Amino acid sequence: MSQFSYKDGVLHAEGASLTAIAEQFGTPTYVYSKAALLSNFAAYADACAGRDALVCYAMKANSNLAILDLLARQGAGFDIVSGGELLRVLAAGGDPGKVIFSGVGKSVDEMRLALSHDILCFNVESIPELHRLNEVAGSMGKKARISLRVNPNVDAKTHPYIATGLKANKFGVAFDDALDTYRTAAKLPHLDVSGIDCHIGSQLLDDAPLLEALDRLIELIDQLGAEGIELHHLDMGGGIGIDYRDADDAAPVPVGTYLGRVFARIDAWRAERHNGKPIKVIFEPGRSIVGDTGVLLTKVEFLKHGEEKNFCIVDAAMNDMARPALYQAWMDMQPVVQGSAAAAEFDVVGPICESGDWLARDRSLAVAAGDLLVMHTAGAYGMTMASNYNTRGRAAEVIVDGDTVHLVRQREKPEDLYALESVIK
């Protein structure tokens, strides 16, 4: 059930009117629903109930401390990709013992930080990284738990920028090299080989490629077991997509259905070929936890009627939400107050000095200057990908809980943006 709905012609987030939120906090503002967040997490948690499984939220999708705190309180672990993200987890009260560290370029300092907090696992992506981690752990008198990110060479059938499991991608260890890489890892004294992982891409609407990847991982676990290398966990990565309400998209497979299929395959394999031995299953969902929990609230500055197109110029821009400019992503836009003007076709654009600064194209919208608009399904990869291009402060963020609105990130002021700079004396 969407937590964003019209009441008396005005769009509400749970019980709070977006008009009132704009008046109180200004625009552009990211508005999240706490109930939507908890229900998305519950879809994973419920499907994992009674199983040896851990949901590590991929916080790159949205790393606001309030969101991390809410998820940590539900028992979430976290998938991080930088030392900065680990510090956010700690600041939000998350448990480092439930943190997994992904990414192709972990620095020595980041490894040290993560080891000092005894994170659950490093998802290692190359042989040089194995050696670096072994050295760093050795220098600290520790053993690092590792998993290898294996590239199963499965076509995720998603946008090329967010497909990650193909041979041509920079991620992971090639499937054909995986056995050798595990053998190398098993010989390194300061590593504890503990799991296997993959991540084949994001915004996957169908789970068939994910299940294909799972089969390939299982194949490797069997081969490793035969050599005496026992793995204790299997990490499916993130990837189940969400409904952006794009008429061209198929509906995504429900989270519970996908997880049910994963567990069914794993149960069958454990019974038939793994002697019933336990294996922990980890998921790293990002988009499907936060995507539909948020909207980007923006105000129409001007309507401009060009020679070929009409432009609806709003106060949010590609620096606030980069997905349309970067991936030609289709994001749904709606007016906050219904029926305030006659509908016309517009490109919704921001004030940034680039032709690529658009949020939506060729949309029929009933809007007038001064009206409020929302971009739906903006909770994932919105604020975390925001920049300060054109010296624009990043948007405010609020979380709605019933009819209470909590400011969880203040709007950045221009002074904040140059506070770390100085002129040459």
Ligand code: LLP
């Ligand atoms: N695990 C790893 C190792 C990842 O690289 C990612 C996303 C995830 C988990 C979470 O995937 P999700 O559940 O969100 O699909 N900025 C792009 C998406 C980039 C995804 C990168 N990796 C976008 O806005 O569409």
